[in-house]
Amino acid sequence: MKYFSVCFAFFITFSITTWAQTSPSVTPKKKELRFDLNDDGSHYVKGTFLNQIWLRYTQANPGSEVYGTPDDQIMDIGLRRTRIQVFGQLTDKVFFYTQFGQNNLSYRSPRKQGIFFLDAIGEYKVAKEKLSIGAGLTGWNGVSRYSSPSIGSILSLDAPLYQQATNDVNDQFVRKLSIYAKGQLGKLDYRMAVSKPMSIEPSSVQEPVIDENSLFTSEIGYAQYHGYFKYMFLDKESNTTPYQAGSYLGTKSVFNIGAGFMAQKDAMWHYADNTTDTVRTNLGIFAIDAFYDRPIDPSKGNAITAYAAYTYSDYGKNYLRNIGAMNPATGVNAEGTLNGPGSAFPTIGTGNTFYAQFGYLFRRDLFGKAGTLQPYISSQYSNFDLLDDPMAMYDGGVNWLIDGNRVKLSLSYQSRPIFAAASEGNYVTDERKGMAVMQFQIAL
Incomplete structure (x- = not known):
């Protein structure tokens, strides 16, 4: 930890004198931390920093407790994401990328958490922009666009977390130990990867157990195969890093249609009906999506x-996972529902999911030098096999772009369904709960 801190401090101090102009954006003359290794700047090392701070009010799920104390309305403050990136083109052929930081530091987190690596890869360019091959801990993932989101440019309250199909089950915050190939063949952008799934035992998402409904197996896993392909009809997007933008704030004209997949043999298991015989099933996910981002004037x-x-997701029989990002509650009592504690709701499962978001960026000088606004709406609508009613989440808010995505204040409200068991034993929507978040983002 001390080594990385010293190295990064040296990097910032040394490169502060070599500010370089970035591409055009909402606010002109952006600068970046960059040190050129050759005269033309084609070899370089670059650093970034990002911090997302959440101030939040949560209508907690029924029966929610905080360390044994019931609490149905929770106010909290937390660091949703804190990230440092150091990456660069060392030679014409060799690229490296590292990202370290922390996620979800809240009032209920262990004290003095250490930073950890999210990404650490080496990459070799085989054929200019057409083919690069790399390996390491990486976010070069399928299944869809926001399986690898660029967190600094997220349009809505959060990335659509259902697209992070194995997040922290057998990966590390969507990053996988992989070998990958990526490139651009004209207008076609592609990424493919083969990953070694991480062990279930250390996961905080699920226990290494078997149940009547499908869970990820704790047995030694087969390789995981995944990829994503998109056709770029208008401007090309960068594929220097795996992370894909949520909004270009009027600086590009982008229209993409994409498709992706994820597959792993015998990734899941469950008990056969009314027995303790183990049934093993494959993990299979397929997605198609479209992204449009374009200036009006x-x-x-x-x-x-x-x-x-x-x-379309096949995690096996009746698989269902609740997710509550930076969940403010620690457990539930006897009044708890299928949702579990805090802000969690059914997000990932076997079945079909539709997702959409839309945002409008006002003119850049709406508030003069104080920036502009970008209101948005988004929704996830899922038909999961275990649930009798559809899962419908709604989210809306506004981003105040004080200095583009570098300094951004967001106000958001999310409405989520609460699922309870009916008299027949099936799960139906019982009520809805809300969560209001103010996020302050600083990025360099």
Whole structure:
């Protein structure tokens, strides 16, 4: 830890004198931390920093407790994401990328958490932009666009977490130990990877157990295969890193249609009906999506952003996972429902999921030097096998872009369904709960 801190401090101090102009954006003359290794700047090392702070009010799920004390309305403050990136092109052929930091530091987190690596890869360029091969701990993932989101440019309250299909079950915050190939063949952008799934035992998501409904197996796993392919009809997007933008804030004209997959043999298991015989099933996910981001009047800087996706997921019999990002509660009592504690709701499962988001960026000088606004709406609609009613989550808010995505204040509200068991034993929507979040983002 001390070594990385010293190295990064040295890097910032040394490169502060070599500020370089970035591509055009909502606010011009952006600078970056960059040190050129040769005269033309084709070899370089670059650093970034990002911090997302959440101030939140949560209508907690029924029966929620915080260390044994019931609490149905929870106020909290937390660091949703804190990230440092150091990466660069060392030679014409060799690229490296590292990202370290922390996620979900809240009032209920262990004290003095250490930073950890999210990404650490080496990459070799085989054929210019057409083919690069790399390996390491990486976010070069399928199944869809936001399986690897660029967190600094997220349009909505959070990335659509259902697209992070194995998040922290057998990977590390969507990063996998992989060998991958990526490139661009004209307008076609592709990524493919083969990953070694991480062990279930250390996971905080599920115990290494078997149940009547499907869970990830704790047995030694087969390789996981995944990929994502998109056709770029308008401007090309960068594929320097795996992380894909949520909004370009009027700086690009982008229209993509994509498709992706994930597959792993015998990734799941469950008990056969009314027995303790183990049934092993494959993990299979397929998705198609479309992304559109385009300025309306380039002279004014106003723009629209739209995204839509369909995902078919087969995690085995009745698999269902609740997710509550940076969950403010620690458990539930006897009044608890299928949702579990805090802000969690059924997000991932066997079945079909539709997702869409839309944002409108006002002109760049809406508030003069104080920036502009970008209101948005988004929704996830899922038909999961275990649930009798559809799962429908709604989210809306506004981003105040004080200095583009570098300094951004967001106000968001999310409405989620609560699922309870009916008299027949099936799961139906019982009520809805809400969560209001103010996020302050600083990025360099």
